[in-house]
Amino acid sequence: MGKEIEEYLLAKFSKGLHPNRKVHFYENFVELKNLIEGKLKDSPNEGALQTLRDNLFYLNNALTECQMLSEKHFYQKVLPYNTIRSRLKKIKEELEGNSSIEAASRSTTSPQKNSESSSSNDKDDNRRSSGRLTTQVHGFDDEVVLLQESLIELRCHDPFNAIGIVGMGGVGKTTLVQVIFNNKEVKSSFLPRIWICLSRQSNEEDNTSIGIVKRMLIYLGVEMKTIKSISEKENALAGLLFNLYSQLVGKRYLIVLDDAWNTEDWYGNLGSKLEQNTKWEEKLAYGLPKGYGGTVIVTSRSEELAQKMVGEENLHHLLPRSDPETCWLIFRDSVGENIIKSNLSNEEENKKVKKEIQEKCSGLPLAARMMGQIMKEQLQGKSTTAEIQQKVANPFDLIPFGGVFADCIPPPSCFVPDPLLSAAACALPSSFP
Known part of the structure; x- marks a missing residue:
């Protein structure tokens, strides 16, 4: 298929960059667009193309997110802008240094044992950057065992399963599902596996439902020309959902719908089936075949919405x-073990900082990770405490935070500022230098 998908994604990204309608990070987006254009002209192999494709998927999503955030309240921008800044910086470093692209190129040319059996799974994984874990996970052992066992057990007995994970922002919903999504037993039990972030919308389409179904079809390997042909017809959504159904029928699929926030009826009752008096385009559920053990996992901050869906x-x-x-383990991983050891000279200091972190994070993994990243910046001499406090007060100058949460942008339309999370982001442990 050559560079068809990458060129399509690049064209869509370029189309969304309007000079007269600038969004935050506009210059960064333009710079990355130019870098990717240069990489595509160099005739990259399949491994390098896959890396560029993943980056283009994210850039299109991030651009749309920034356009949506431009009209939101100050507090609704803090975490999303911070996440986007971190990811854009990482993509630029990869493109300029060729690190990930060269690694991808080597992986396609190096011999592999049992490559025939692993290629489809590896390709399937690479297409969903949001589903990949980038760091060690702490504190979810019980939930992982419970959900994983129920997922496998349900698959064996029920024709279709829908599971909802609900909780406040920063509590670790996406991380928990990432662990399950990447579990070996789950991988062997479900094929295909698709990860879709519902807060990410295709920027050239007003009807977000069309963009979501298109992304699913692309992940399933449907030719772009086929998707384009269906999309140009009068009832595009019905055609796309029928095509999705055709791709999934007879398969034990696993689909993650992360960050659900849209309350439209189209997303509701995922277990429903197409009846005689209903139409394909009326519900996402009609594109999800029932009767073969398929499963959908939904994460959301809204219990009411998740209940409506599952x-x-x-x-x-x-x-x-x-x-x-x-929270202490998450904070420690975020700062870095070596940095902590070099700055905590005795056990008494260690205990004091540990207690302070535990009190200020209030059990929120994201708060612990944010505090760790802020402290790492300070201890490495990149920012003073005063500078960090000033940056936290200004969403446009936030220090980039990385980690597990960097790939999943919180849905701005349902973001409710949490005083505990905000306080944790600003409260630096006093025991550190």
Whole structure:
């Protein structure tokens, strides 16, 4: 298929960059667009193309997110802008240094044992950057075991399953599902596996439902010319959903719908089937075949919305971590073990900082990670405490935070500022230099 998908994604990204309608990070987006154009002209191999494709998927999503955020309140921009800044910086470093692209190129030319059996799974994984874990996970052992066992057990007995994970922002919903999504037993039980972030909308389409179904079809390997042909017809959404159904019928699929926030009826009752008096385009559920053990996992901050999608009996509530050790471990990983050891000279200091972190994070993994990244910047001499406090007060100058949450942008339309999370982001442990 050559560079068809990459060129399509690049054209869509370029189209969204309007000089007269600038968004935050506009210059960064333009710079990355130019870098990717140069890479595509160099005739990259399939491994390098895959890396560029993943980056283009993210850039299109991030651009749309910035356009949406431009009209939002100050507090609704803080975490999303911070996440986007971090990811854009990482993409630029990769493109300029060729690190990930060269690694991808080597992986396609190096011999592999059992490459025939692993190629489809590897390709499937690479297409969903949001589903990949980038760091060690702490504090979810019980939830992982419970959900994983129920997922495998349900698959064996029910024709279709829908599971909802609900909880406040920063509690770790996406991380929990990432662990399950990447589990070996889950991988061997479900094929295909698709990860879709519902807060990310195709920027050339007003009807977000069309963009979501298109992305699913692309992940399933449907030719771009086929998708384009269906999209140009009068009832595009119906045609796309029928095509999605055709791709999934007879398969034990696993689909993650992350960051659900849209309350339209189209997303509701995922377990429903197409009846005689209904139309394909009326619900996303009609594109999801029933009867073969397929499963959909939904994450959302809104319990009401998740219940509408999967049913009250299928909801799992994720609460802040009750184990005080969890936030400390996340903070320590974020700062770096070596940095902590070099700045905490004795056990008494260690205990004091540990207690302070546990109190200020209030059981929120994201708060612990944010505090760790801020502290790492300070201890490495990149920012003073005063500078960090000033940057936290200004969403346009936030220090980039990385980690597990960097790939999943919080849905701005349902973001409610949490005083605990905001306080944790600003409260630096006093025991550090």
